[in-house]
Amino acid sequence: MVRARFLIFLSILSIQSCKTQSNKINGVSFVASREAVNESHITPVVNLSANYAAIMPFGFMRNLDNPKVIFDTERQWFGETKQGAEQYINELRKQKIKIMLKPQIWVWHGEFTGFIKMENEVDWNAFEVAYTKFILEYARLAQNLKVEIFCIGTELEKFIENRPEYWSYLISEIKAIYKGKLTYAANWDEFKRTPFWSQLDFIGVDAYFPVGESKTPSFDECLEGWREHKETIKSLSIIHDKPILFTEYGYRSVDYAGKLPWVSDIGMNQVNLEAQTNTTSALFETFWNEDWFAGGFIWKWFHNHDDVGGKNDSMFTPQNKPSEKIIKHYYKSGNE
Template identity: 40%
Template sequence: MKSLTFCLLLSWLVSACVPSTTSSTSGISLPQRNEMQPSRINGISLTASPAPMESVAFDSLKQVHANYVCLLPFAFMRSNEPKIYFNSKHQWWGERPEGVAACIAMAHHAGMKVMVKPQIWMHDHFTGDIQFRDEAQWKEFEENYTAYIFSLLHISDSMKADMFCLGTELDSFVKIRPQYWEHLIDTVRSIYSGKLTYAENWDCYHDFPFWQKLDYIGINAYFPLSDEATPTTESLKSGWKKYCEPMQELSVKTGRQILFTEFGYRSIDYCARQPWNAYDSSPKNYEAQRNAYESLFSTCWNESWFAGGFSWKWFDERTEPDVSFETDYTPQGKPAASVLRSWYAKSVN
């Protein structure tokens, strides 16, 4: 991607994509980015809001002792078509540049750090399997992905977001186009002064070849732990054992800590069997979710190779939850929130 097209695109994006800070950020004085990271990243993934948020939305995050918030400005694709749709007037406010900028400002004003995590959504396809039939389509996709990333990178840098995630669950893209990824990382590093990571799926994070170029090894930690409907915390801790050693070994090898860029469980029976399965129709089970949270914290949180993570996920409390809220991943209003609060309180700065 050392072509003139890339250079012109980068120049245009850096000069043109100035975020709009509307009334939501009025009167807020942004602090300078603090390069010191917390002893543990007590993170929450905040679902993008359909309408402009108020700063009070961050109060509930502070109540569980979160010190980091992850913003999720999604883009959208159709299966194996190279076009990426982002920054559309049809998207939610929290996914558009003005919403991202306002949320960074509000989080900083609340004393929290921010990670911006671009993520592609495909309705009927897994992003880790993205492939194209010829070089022309790959080039078009790469140009579109670059435009998406740099539109958010400029906002992140100008608003002093503390961390930027270069992508989410793009295994095939990375394996097939490693030169693009190496150049992308190097270019971003030369522009952005915050921390960098990439979020890879739990089953292939070890295949990502560029961890040493980043600051954290990002893992979406949906490890299968148990086939029981309501597993005990102790049985779940046993399930973690086979996953912890490889993570520790990679951390030692690369000199980078493990960061769970996503972790969480739905509040249903068998929640730890396939934690990534958002479509499981099993009945509500708050105890199973609580036990799964407790096992993760008691197994990983105090390890020297572990940096922390981002609970998936949290909603603006003014947003009307849909019918799936009771069985969704969010710990809000459920016993798992007490587990989150207790562990985050132990490591809050």
């Protein structure tokens, strides 16, 4: 039954493909790994018809109120370091894949970065110095490699809320170094309050919007679930006269995929490929034809394509699942 529905949906897509807007950012969030990558790791990205990849080196914090940012160390995985990011970018560029460099913070035990908040002024000042050093190091790399897009932060709402002046300063410091396009990756329930969109080139949204309550949300249910969110997103694009970029988007292949899409709890493990297919299809149908929508980066894409994802996987990656074909369809149509 699932296969039959999927084939029907693909036939509908083939009829609608002529409507898809061209020149979208059809991206993958290319996960940092322990090892260097080579052509064999990039070929599946090309086969997806992707034209962009987000490269994500990491800085680490011990807890939400510790002002130190540790980055580019020998203890990190290769892909999480500056050297690794550069190697990944160069390999992707060989296959004509453009780049968004997106340095991110990881808090110990996976605590949510949106809650990072220092306890006093001394620690705030120390944290600002640490974060500036982290981001400007990668802004220099972005400029040296002529990276197309640089993302200045990911899901840092409390940091921004408590230190808005700092962020204006940081953006000016980045612009003194890096001459490409800038964005910030705001969480899906944060982007409406981000104060500095006028200083950037894209309104960046990590698009984990809830779109359906059902165990297996239908395509139509997800389309309806997007209706109100879409109007809010579009209105912000109009107000700021900036295109919307989904700095992350995607749904898990799990029951209730559309209800709490941001949850990555491994305890949610009941595989539901149809839920991922329907939520993914509805997102594309809602946004990829809109002129004010720049495109996005699917969360997430691993370098060892043949060994990840598949019919028994309940996590975000679309690799080796029916949703990979949906993404390829839209990406290919958008590149024609």
